[in-house]
Amino acid sequence: MATTLGSGQLLVYTVYTVTVIISGNLCTSRCQGESLNISDCGNSTSCQSECMEAFTRSVVNVTSVSIAQPCADALCLGVQLWHQNDGQLWSLRLPNAGLAGNPFPPGLSKCNSSLQDLELPSNFFSGPLPSDLCRRLPYLTELDLSHNQFSGPIPSSLKACLYLNSLSLQGNRFSGPIPSELASLPRLRLLNLSGNSLSGPIPSSFYSISSSSSSSSPSSSLESLASKFPASAFTGNPGLCGPPLPIMCTDYGQFPHSSILIIVIAFLLLICLLVLGFILDIHHRLVIGSKDASATASFPVELMFDSHLRLSWKSLQQATSGFSHANILGVGGSATVYKGQLPNDQMIAIKVLQKEDNTLLYSTDLQNQFLTELDVLGKLRHRNLVRILGYCFNMNNTMAIILDFMPMGSLEAFLHNNRALPEMQCSKTDWDARFQILRGIAEGLAYLHHEYDGTRCVIHGDLKPGNVLLDAEMEAHIADFGLARMVRATNTTSVPTPSRQRVLANGHWWSFGYTAPECAQQGVVSRKSDVFSFGVTMLKVLTGERPSSAKLEEGQTLADWVGEALARGSGAIDAVVASELKKGNYINYWKEEIGATLKLACTCTSYQPSARPDMHQVLALLQNLAPSESRQNPHLQIPSLLYNEDESRLLTSNSHQAI
Numbered sequence: 001m002a003t004t005l006g007s008g009q010l011l012v013y014t015v016y017t018v019t020v021i022i023s024g025n026l027c028t029s030r031c032q033g034e035s036l037n038i039s040d041c042g043n044s045t046s047c048q049s050e051c052m053e054a055f056t057r058s059v060v061n062v063t064s065v066s067i068a069q070p071c072a073d074a075l076c077l078g079v080q081l082w083h084q085n086d087g088q089l090w091s092l093r094l095p096n097a098g099l100a101g102n103p104f105p106p107g108l109s110k111c112n113s114s115l116q117d118l119e120l121p122s123n124f125f126s127g128p129l130p131s132d133l134c135r136r137l138p139y140l141t142e143l144d145l146s147h148n149q150f151s152g153p154i155p156s157s158l159k160a161c162l163y164l165n166s167l168s169l170q171g172n173r174f175s176g177p178i179p180s181e182l183a184s185l186p187r188l189r190l191l192n193l194s195g196n197s198l199s200g201p202i203p204s205s206f207y208s209i210s211s212s213s214s215s216s217s218p219s220s221s222l223e224s225l226a227s228k229f230p231a232s233a234f235t236g237n238p239g240l241c242g243p244p245l246p247i248m249c250t251d252y253g254q255f256p257h258s259s260i261l262i263i264v265i266a267f268l269l270l271i272c273l274l275v276l277g278f279i280l281d282i283h284h285r286l287v288i289g290s291k292d293a294s295a296t297a298s299f300p301v302e303l304m305f306d307s308h309l310r311l312s313w314k315s316l317q318q319a320t321s322g323f324s325h326a327n328i329l330g331v332g333g334s335a336t337v338y339k340g341q342l343p344n345d346q347m348i349a350i351k352v353l354q355k356e357d358n359t360l361l362y363s364t365d366l367q368n369q370f371l372t373e374l375d376v377l378g379k380l381r382h383r384n385l386v387r388i389l390g391y392c393f394n395m396n397n398t399m400a401i402i403l404d405f406m407p408m409g410s411l412e413a414f415l416h417n418n419r420a421l422p423e424m425q426c427s428k429t430d431w432d433a434r435f436q437i438l439r440g441i442a443e444g445l446a447y448l449h450h451e452y453d454g455t456r457c458v459i460h461g462d463l464k465p466g467n468v469l470l471d472a473e474m475e476a477h478i479a480d481f482g483l484a485r486m487v488r489a490t491n492t493t494s495v496p497t498p499s500r501q502r503v504l505a506n507g508h509w510w511s512f513g514y515t516a517p518e519c520a521q522q523g524v525v526s527r528k529s530d531v532f533s534f535g536v537t538m539l540k541v542l543t544g545e546r547p548s549s550a551k552l553e554e555g556q557t558l559a560d561w562v563g564e565a566l567a568r569g570s571g572a573i574d575a576v577v578a579s580e581l582k583k584g585n586y587i588n589y590w591k592e593e594i595g596a597t598l599k600l601a602c603t604c605t606s607y608q609p610s611a612r613p614d615m616h617q618v619l620a621l622l623q624n625l626a627p628s629e630s631r632q633n634p635h636l637q638i639p640s641l642l643y644n645e646d647e648s649r650l651l652t653s654n655s656h657q658a659i
Contacts, residue, residue, distance in 0.1 A: 052089070053107075054106075054107030054108075054109075054110040054111075055092075055105055055107040055108055055110070055111070056107070057107055058101055058105040058106050058107035058108075059099045059100065059101040059105050059107075059125075060099065060100040060101060060124075089111050089114055089115055090114055090115065090116055090117065091115075091116065091117035091118075091119075091142075092108075092111070092115060092117065092118055092119070092120075093117070093119040094119070094120050094123065095119060095120070095121045095122055095123075096121070096122040096123070097120075097123055098123065098124070099120070099123045099124065099125065100123065100124035100125060100126070101125050101126075102125070102126045102127035103127045103128070103130065104125065104127065104128075104129060104130050104133070104150075105125075108136060108137060109136040109137075111137065112136055112137055112138060112139075114139070115137050115139065115140065116139050116140060116141045116142070116163070117140075117141065117142040118137065118140060118142065118143055118144070119142065119143075119144040120144065120145055120148070121144050121145070121146045121147050121148070121168070122146070122147045122148075123147075123148050124148065124149060125145070125148040125149065125150060126148070126149040126150060126151065127150065127151065127152070128150065128151060128152035128153070128155075129145075129150060129152070129154065129155050129158075130155070131155045131157045132157065133155070133157070133158065133161070134157060134158060134159075134160035134161040135160065137161075138160075138161070138163075139163055139522070139524070140161050140163065140164055141163050141164060141165045141166070141187075142164075142165060142166045143161070143164060143166065143167050143168070144166070144168040145168065145169055145172070146168045146169060146170045146171050146172070146192065147170070147171035147172070148171070148172055149172065149173060150169070150172040150173065150174060151172070151173040151174065151175065152174065152175065152176075153174065153175065153176035153177075153179075154169065154174050154176070154178065154179055154182075154193070154198075155179070156179035156180075156181045156182075158179070158181070158182060158185075159179075159181035159182065159184050159185060161185065162185070162186065162187070163187060164185050164187060164188055165187050165188065165189050165190065166188075166189065166190040166191075167182070167185075167188060167190070167191050167192070168190070168192045169192065169193055169196070170192045170193060170194040170195045170196070170236075171194075171195040171196075172195070172196055173196065173197060174193070174196040174197065174198060175196070175197040175198065175199065176198065176199065176200075177198065177199065177200035177201075177203075178193065178198055178200070178202060178203055178206075178234075178240075179203075180203035180204075180205045180206075182206075183203060183205035183206050183228065184205070191229045191233050192232075192233050193233055193234055193237070194232060194233060194234060194235045194236040194237070195235075195236035195237075196236070196237050197237065197238075197239065198234075198237040198239060198240055199237070199238075199239025199240060200239065200240065200241075201240075201241055201242040201249040202234060202240060202241070202242045202243065202244070202245065206228055206229060229244070230244065231244040231245055231246075311342075311390065311392070311402065312392070313392055313394040313400070315342070316340065316350055316392070316400055316402075319340030319341055319342055319348065319350070320338045320339070320340045320350060323338055323352065324338075327339045327340065329349060329409070330410070330466075335351050335352060335353045336351075336352050337349055337350065337351050337352075338350045338352065339405060340405075347405035347407070348389065348402055348403065348404070348405050349386075349402075349403040349404065349405045349406070350400050350401070350402055350403070351400065351401040351403060352398060352399070352400050353398070353399045353400075353401070371391070374388065374391060374401070376458075377458070377481065378390075380447075380448070380452060380458065380481075382443070382444055382447045383440075383443075383475070383477075384440045384441065384443045384444030384447070384475070384476055384477055384478060385444050385447070385448075385477060385478050385481060386403050386404050386406065386469055386477045386478065386479040386481075387403065387404045388401060388402070388403060389402040389403060389404065390402045403479070404477070406469035406470055406471050406477055406479075407471065407472050408469070408470035408471060408472065408474060409469065409470065410465060410466050410467075410468060410469055410470070411437060411465040411466070411468040411469070411470060411476065411537075411541070412464075412465040412466040412468075414437075414470060415465060415540065415541065415544060416546075431581055431586075431590045431593070431594065433474055434541050434542070434581070435593075435597070435622075435625075435626065436474065436475070436476075437468070437470070437474065437475075437476045437541065438476075438537075438538055438541055438597070438622065439619070439622050439623070439626070440475055440476030440477075441463075441468055441476045441478060441534060441537065442534065442615060442618050442619045442622055443619060444476070444477070444478040444481075445460070445463070445478065445530055445531075445534060445615045446615040446616055446618075446619045448460065448478075448481055448530075449527045449530065449614065449615045449616075450614070450615065450616055457527060458481060459525055459526065459527060459529070459530055460478065460480070460481045460530050460533070461525050461529075461530070462480060462514075462533075463478070463514065463530055463533035463534055463537060464514040464533060464536075464537060465537055465540060465541075467479050467480045468537070513536060513546070513547020513548060513557070513558065514532075514533045514536045514537070514547065515529070515532075515533065516528070516529035516532035516533065516609070517532075517607055518609060526609065527614065527615070528609035528610075528612050528614070529609070530615070531604050531612045531613065531614065531615060531618065532604060532605055532606075532609075532612060534604055534615070534618070535559065535600075535601045535602070535603070535604025535605035535612075536558060536559070536601075536605060538597065538598075538600070538601035538604065539558045539559060539562055539598070539601045539602075539605070540558070542576075542577060542578060542581070542594060542597060542598055542601065543558070543562065543576050543577065543578055544578030544579070544580065545558060545561075545576075545578075546558075549561075557605075559601070559602050559605040561576065562576050562598055562601070562602055563602050566595070566598060566599060566602065570591070570595065573591065573594070573595050573598065574591075576598070577591075577594055577598075581594060593625055596625050597622070597625055600618065600621055600622070600625075604618060
């Protein structure tokens with residue numbers, strides 16, 4: 001039934017029961033007859049209004065759309081927020097709503113930045129599922145299209161929905177075989193394909209061999225095939241056969257009970273042969289390695305840059321005096337870094353990963369994946385990145401990564417005097433030195449994000465002052481780029497020692513205060529999450545305060561603290577600038593430059609990733625703020641960085657153009 005849209009209505013549906021969850025406090029109320037008015041309780045964005053408008057245009061039985069103000073006495077339902085002011089559509093549930101559409105509603109592609117929960121059961125949608133569904137909605141965790149009229153094959157491209165936890169397609173008209181790729185979804189816990197017209201054998205990837213069965217009888221061999229999903233997930237498909245269903249696939253070329261037992265035995269024999277081959281290979285390596293008069297078995301380092309440098313585990317032991325405690329440069333959650341000196345007096349740093357700290361050292365497949373990615377990282381060449389020289393394993397399942405040595409230590413030590421730096425050539429009170437460090441970090445990140453390869457980028461994933469090292473000239477070099485992400489991705493059994501500097505979120509350990517909200521809340525790492533970490537690093541360099549500073553109120557971030565000072569005007573900036581910087585030329589030259597840099601840092605830490613600039617833009621703005629340029633030319637106008645909170649974008653007073 002069509003309904004006139006008033007000022008308190010956002011969407012009007014002639015449906016039965018509709019629940020729309022938008023993380024900006026959308027609410028529902030019955031206003032006229034059987035029509036359901038969905039009204040805005042505050043802070044919905046034009047982006048999500050466009051999302052809902054596009055959806056309603058692509059389905060049947062939706063009356064009209066209008067942007068409106070809150071209606072009185074509305075009941076807020078299902079509100080789940082990542083942040084109080086976030087208005088992005090997170091969950092869309094329209095069960096038994098009488099909606100129809102063919103093809104699948106294309107308007108949902110407008111919701112691709114946020115939609116995680118899509119439930120449209122018991123409607124009249126028809127036609128095939130689009131093969132690019134996961135590209136349209138990449139962050140889906142729940143997909144319920146049950147009891148509609150969808151037809152055609154189930155697309156194998158659903159394997160690209162990497163975050164999918166629940167897939168409900170029962171009660172439709174899907175036909176053809178079940179794609180074996182569905183079993184590769186890493187997070188899939190609930191699957192229901194019952195009540196369709198699927199045919200053929202259930203893929204073997206949907207069940208695995210159970211080690212609990214020791215019986216050799218043919219009847220028990222079927223029981224040893226432990227299904228990942230119950231038989232009820234596949235019932236109602238007359239053409240399906242094979243475990244976990246009781247119907248044998250004799251018509252599809254599969255074997256009876258005795259043949260299955262033979263296959264299982266053959267599989268176990270194959271595993272035994274592979275293990276034997278691995279043992280023989282290790283023995284062969286030991287025989288070859290015995291030519292090196294070392295008590296410790298070793299493998300040669302596969303070097304990436306210097307073909308004249310050949311190292312073994314023994315030479316690494318000699319370079320570090322047996323990995324002496326006196327040569328430790330730092331200890332992290334999964335590795336210890338040592339200083340080493342080669343016979344030619346070249347200084348190196350050696351990052352040692354222990355077996356008990358890293359699952360990758362237990363698995364050959366994970367080792368191969370890790371080393372493949374390490375080879376890629378080793379080919380990166382930029383003056384603001386710490387070079388990876390090589391790596392090797394020893395027979396005790398310990399891995400060493402050989403890196404360039406940075407004599408000035410980490411930016412963390414430079415800012416907080418964690419250890420003495422006798423070789424330091426410039427004062428830490430010098431604004432030019434700190435600005436040079438920030439610009440070096442920005443140049444390194446811009447290379448990783450935009451310049452390394454035209455088709456792919458490298459995301460750091462754990463940028464912080466402790467992962468920025470300084471050379472003898474106080475030039476910044478980014479360390480652990482990509483390594484933190486790779487080790488974290490393969491570390492599934494061990495957990496680093498908790499501390500107040502690290503927090504556990506979404507199954508991963510993150511550096512407290514430097515991690516972007518979308519990383520801790522959704523596990524989504526992107527170039528914009530690196531920009532957030534760089535923004536916090538800038539704030540620490542300029543204020544001298546850690547993200548856990550006692551100066552911050554409960555629930556207040558370092559960016560909040562600085563942002564409030566910036567809002568109060570130039571006089572309040574002095575309260576947040578590091579005391580070491582408020583000397584010398586601070587009043588004459590530095591204050592304006594530091595204030596503009598603080599504004600840029602706050603923009604980099606915007607809650608919404610889309611509101612943050614990319615690293616090319618950050619680098620361009622930093623170059624405009626360079627202290628040496630402004631000092632050489634007193635008449636140079638420094639851009640006044642403005643943060644427009646309403647439009648969530650960064651502006652410059654010179655161009656007034658959104659970046």
